[in-house]
Amino acid sequence: MYNAETAVEGTxxxxxxxxxxxxxVITNVEDGQVKGFVKNLEKWTGNHDQTAIxxxxxxxQLGEVSEVTLIEQVFTYQTNDxxxxxxxxxxxxxxxxxxxxxxxxxxxKVKIITNSDGFGKIxxx
Numbered sequence: 001m002y003n004a005e006t007a008v009e010g011t012x013x014x015x016x017x018x019x020x021x022x023x024x025v026i027t028n029v030e031d032g033q034v035k036g037f038v039k040n041l042e043k044w045t046g047n048h049d050q051t052a053i054x055x056x057x058x059x060x061q062l063g064e065v066s067e068v069t070l071i072e073q074v075f076t077y078q079t080n081d082x083x084x085x086x087x088x089x090x091x092x093x094x095x096x097x098x099x100x101x102x103x104x105x106x107x108x109k110v111k112i113i114t115n116s117d118g119f120g121k122i123x124x125x
Contacts, residue, residue: 016059016120022112024122028056029104037074052076055104059112059120073121075104095124 016022035041035048052074075093078086085103087093097103100110111123 016112016114016118018114018116018118020114021123022059022114022120024057024059024110024112026055026104026106026108026110027058028106030054030056034074034076046076050076051079053104055122057110057112057120057122092124096122099124 030037031051031053033048034044034046034050034052037052037054038044038048041048054074073092075096076091077093080086085093087097089095089098093103100108102108112120113123114120
């Protein structure tokens with residue numbers, strides 16, 4: 001029962017440690033459009049209808065697994081006339097392939113880098 005007089009501040013177990021590099025593994029790849037993944041489209045400079053993927057990552061911190069959805073990081077791509085995925089070497093998908101040796105798919109191990117606020121994204125360099 002809520003009681004403002006006896007309430008205490010707890011810790012957010014979903015919060016990642018700040019300024020860290022953590023191990024993670026991709027558990028899900030969701031395909032769609034940028035507008036389906038980006039919450040604040042006003043800040044997105046590209047095409048809102050562009051095809052993109054969104055990744056779900058399990059992050060291991062201090063021996064415990066916590067699931068973090070990387071909704072702030074979008075991997076865009078194009079498709080050609082044959083229906084194949086097309087990306088450039090300088091795109092996030094190209095950088096991912098260079099860093100990890102393959103494109104994002106479930107089971108791929110990645111490094112997650114966090115900023116001073118504890119927000120994580122896949123390390124691409």
